[in-house]
Amino acid sequence: MTSAIEVSPAKPVARTFRVSQALERFVVPVLLIAGWETFARSGYLPPALLPAPSAVLHALGDWVFGFDETTQTYSGHWARDALASGLRVFGGFALASVLGILAGVAIGWSRLFEKTLEPTLQMLRPIPPVSWIPLAIIWFGIANKPAIFLVFLGAFFPVLMNTIHGVKTVDHNLVHAGAMMGATERQLLASIVFPAALPSIFSGLRIAIGSAWMLTVTAEMVAVKSGLGYVLWDSYYFLRYDLVLAAMISIGLLGYLSDLGLKAIMGRVLHWQRTTTVQGRAG
Amino acid sequence: MAAIELRNIVKIFADPKRGRELLTLDNIDLDIDANDFVCLLGPSGCGKSTLLNIIAGFENSTSGQALVDGVIVERPGSDRGVVFQQPTLMPWLTAIDNVAFSLKLKGVAKQERHRRAMEFIDLVGLRGFEHHHPAELSGGMNQRVGIARALLMNPRVILMDEPFAALDAQTKLEMQEELVAIWQKHRCTIVFVTHSVDEALVLGNKIVVMTRRPGRIRESVTFDLPRPRDITSPEFNDAKRRVLALIREESTRSAQVA
Numbered sequence: 196m197t198s199a200i201e202v203s204p205a206k207p208v209a210r211t212f213r214v215s216q217a218l219e220r221f222v223v224p225v226l227l228i229a230g231w232e233t234f235a236r237s238g239y240l241p242p243a244l245l246p247a248p249s250a251v252l253h254a255l256g257d258w259v260f261g262f263d264e265t266t267q268t269y270s271g272h273w274a275r276d277a278l279a280s281g282l283r284v285f286g287g288f289a290l291a292s293v294l295g296i297l298a299g300v301a302i303g304w305s306r307l308f309e310k311t312l313e314p315t316l317q318m319l320r321p322i323p324p325v326s327w328i329p330l331a332i333i334w335f336g337i338a339n340k341p342a343i344f345l346v347f348l349g350a351f352f353p354v355l356m357n358t359i360h361g362v363k364t365v366d367h368n369l370v371h372a373g374a375m376m377g378a379t380e381r382q383l384l385a386s387i388v389f390p391a392a393l394p395s396i397f398s399g400l401r402i403a404i405g406s407a408w409m410l411t412v413t414a415e416m417v418a419v420k421s422g423l424g425y426v427l428w429d430s431y432y433f434l435r436y437d438l439v440l441a442a443m444i445s446i447g448l449l450g451y452l453s454d455l456g457l458k459a460i461m462g463r464v465l466h467w468q469r470t471t472t473v474q475g476r477a478g
Numbered sequence: 479m480a481a482i483e484l485r486n487i488v489k490i491f492a493d494p495k496r497g498r499e500l501l502t503l504d505n506i507d508l509d510i511d512a513n514d515f516v517c518l519l520g521p522s523g524c525g526k527s528t529l530l531n532i533i534a535g536f537e538n539s540t541s542g543q544a545l546v547d548g549v550i551v552e553r554p555g556s557d558r559g560v561v562f563q564q565p566t567l568m569p570w571l572t573a574i575d576n577v578a579f580s581l582k583l584k585g586v587a588k589q590e591r592h593r594r595a596m597e598f599i600d601l602v603g604l605r606g607f608e609h610h611h612p613a614e615l616s617g618g619m620n621q622r623v624g625i626a627r628a629l630l631m632n633p634r635v636i637l638m639d640e641p642f643a644a645l646d647a648q649t650k651l652e653m654q655e656e657l658v659a660i661w662q663k664h665r666c667t668i669v670f671v672t673h674s675v676d677e678a679l680v681l682g683n684k685i686v687v688m689t690r691r692p693g694r695i696r697e698s699v700t701f702d703l704p705r706p707r708d709i710t711s712p713e714f715n716d717a718k719r720r721v722l723a724l725i726r727e728e729s730t731r732s733a734q735v736a
Contacts, residue, residue, distance in 0.1 A: 376580035
């Protein structure tokens with residue numbers, strides 16, 4: 196009742212607040228870019244060392260559309276490079292999600308799996324995925340496989356940890372309610388424990404997608420001869436810092452887009468949570 | 479044969495932190511007849527919820543047995559519907575899917591599930607809210623969903639653990655009236671745990687008064703005041719005085735709580 200009284204007159208206020216908020220969002224990036232452009236054009240540093248945003252944009256444009264071949268062999272090849280990286284991210288991330296969720300549910304639910312499986316996994320967890328690169332290369336060679344392996348290592352543990360946490364914190368009474376309605380253990384896991392753990396699993400997936408991009412790029416710098424990370428490292432050897440920056444921007448953008456996609460899926464799957472949050476705030 | 483037979487139930491909880499054991503239920507022996515509405519009345523911490531959990535199969539007794547329809551209880555099952563203190567609904571399911579959850583577990587097709595669930599949605603007065611999620615419903619409405627869910631399983635007994643404790647006074651009164659109406663219509667055995675003397679006297683036709691921990695059965699009172707019960711009538715107050723006296727004998731403090 197109180198919230199209804201408060202909400203209706205607050206509506207127009209909320210709208211103007213929204214517009215100014217949208218503008219606020221752009222203030223810092225615009226100032227940063229403008230400052231950078233001015234500084235780069237001032238000639239204080241040679242343009243080869245610090246390319247201006249306009250030069251970076253030019254390189255990025257040619258890399259994507261290939262209009263004047265300023266990026267030489269990369270001109271117009273952006274889509275191919277992005278796809279190569281994207282597929283590695285997707286492959287490693289999908290593998291990590293499936294195995295991370297399965298292992299996480301097993302460890303979170305069963306004492307037996309917790310005792311047998313968890314210590315080994317927790318010992319592997321602190322080893323930085325990057326330190327696997329030498330082994331990944333001698334095992335899998337220079338191609339997609341070592342990259343996918345590294346992405347898997349980086350994405351697996353966040354999914355695993357969050358799934359374990361999600362399963363362990365499922366409201367015990369929900370499990371009781373399921374047992375009361377005659378659910379078998381399998382049904383309990385599939386129809387109650389898994390959906391109840393989903394909010395936690397999704398936060399693990401979102402951390403994992405970020406790690407996946409980081410490790411794809413790292414792998415491409417060392418163990419693969421294609422993709423955005425390879426372009427970045429290759430351009431560094433040819434002193435094309437504009438292209439290095441264009442590659443960084445591309446990675447950031449694609450990483451952001453994949454998180455956005457994941458968030459959209461999460462919003463769909465966890466639609467029942469939205470009302471909870473709103474009510475929680477109102478109360 | 480009684481619907482529920484409790485045979486010398488003892489429950490001891492281990493307290494490893496303090497290196498001792500806690501006797502919670504001491505030799506509970508009780509028969510509950512079919513179609514009885516039994517209220518387990520006792521102060522907080524007397525083990526009445528533990529007793530209910532043993533009948534539900536959520537907990538095992540240390541010794542003694544609980545039998546439902548002559549079968550020893552070993553695990554939870556759909557022959558015993560439970561209504562929890564909190565609604566305990568699946569937050570990701572709509573009201574109708576929560577009510578029909580037991581049918582889904584049995585593999586009943588969606589259309590049939592919804593058809594059968596709608597009957598109970600109507601019974602608890604939630605038509606129009608069947609596609610709402612628990613977060614969109616009030617506490618009382620969610621508790622109705624929980625009751626409908628238990629009724630749909632058509633269980634031999636319904637076990638209720640202070641289901642109205644979290645509701646406001648007015649909603650509580652409405653829910654109590656509806657529960658009695660449902661019980662009269664459906665003819666099932668209900669075991670209802672409460673610490674409120676008024677609630678026990680409004681609902682039950684048998685009131686089992688339990689003692690403070692370790693929980694024992696103080697006395698089992700049959701209470702056949704005609705329904706609907708007028709809580710201001712002299713008969714009601716006489717009964718209340720008797721029950722209160724029973725509790726007061728046990729402990730003066732617990733009477734204040736009730």
